Ligand SMILES: Nc1ncnc2c1ncn2[C@@H]1O[C@H](COP(=O)(O)OP(=O)(O)OP(=O)(O)O)[C@@H](O)[C@H]1O
């Protein structure tokens with residue numbers, strides 16, 4: 001975990017994406033830069049429709065809204081890989097897939113293979129082109145999350161202990177503080193998190209802002225202003241498509257021609273034996289799949305976030 005080049009990957013519902021989701025990337029990047037890391041890119045991976053969170057808008061809309069939000073944050077890109085799978089994928093596997101993807105691209109560049117780097121962190125590509133790419137230089141995908149997601153590790157039955165351990169051991173976490181949470185205490189109370197404490201960076205947001213998607217949805221359904229909470233482009237999209245109980249629902253569900261979310265990042269095509277072939281724009285690329293990518297029926301049925309009181313437990 002000594003790699004200094006980082007791509008921050010945030011998972012979640014983004015239902016809808018808020019300004020705080022975007023700020024989370026900026027705050028984390030500043031902090032990591034102060035610590036001597038190079039954050040060369042960011043990715044948002046919205047969760048699958050089968051996660052079945054209450055009031056979850058279809059992923060086609062969530063992807064389209066994220067694209068609109070990211071107009072203001074061009075160093076972060078959307079990955080639609082997760083939503084395009086046939087079922088919900090664990091965060092561990094989402095991280096592993098994207099790590100494999102970056103590893104393959106880097107080795108292709110080193111081998112002199114022609115690959116489309118348009119989806120790759122711009123600064124990293126510049127370094128490669130400037131030929132100062134150290135042979136050992138690699139990109140480390142890290143999970144970026146708010147402190148509430150970290151604390152959800154303690155919700156009984158929601159995360160597998162093995163997955164939590166793999167996430168902190170193999171990828172690492174960047175946790176942005178959220179009011180009402182105490183990430184340092186939470187890490188202290190967890191054996192697994194304490195063991196891999198060196199891989200967990202807690203970022204304090206001093207300009208605290210408790211924007212949440214839930215509150216934005218509530219305001220929208222009441223026809224209250226959401227200006228400065230979400231981007232104007234996202235707001236227009238929501239109203240145009242009548243999402244989240246907005247009043248001017250045009251019932252235009254059948255007309256989805258404007259929702260061109262195809263290959264926002266990359267899309268799977270039929271698999272081969274050990275690799276899966278992915279179409280990236282007009283190029284095909286083989287990527288080693290994370291081991292147990294298929295989710296089990298049990299896990300699929302477990303997708304619904306249990307309505308249990310959050311209780312901290314020693315893991
Ligand atoms: N205000 C915030 N401060 C810090 N992190 C945040 C904030 N809002 C969202 N996040 C983080 O962004 C990621 C994606 O969040 P998610 O889509 O669940 O948003 P949310 O606002 O928490 O949603 P909801 O209100 O629907 O539960 C999570 O890691 C979450 O912790």
Ligand SMILES: O=C(O)c1ccc[n+]([C@@H]2O[C@H](COP(=O)([O-])O)[C@@H](O)[C@H]2O)c1
Pocket residue numbers: 011012013014046047048051053089090091092149158159160163305
């Ligand atoms: O990997 C897991 O076991 C796991 C268990 C619970 C939640 N997650 C992910 O965590 C994210 C939670 O998003 P949200 O909106 O419910 O805060 C979402 O991307 C889920 O896929 C992942």
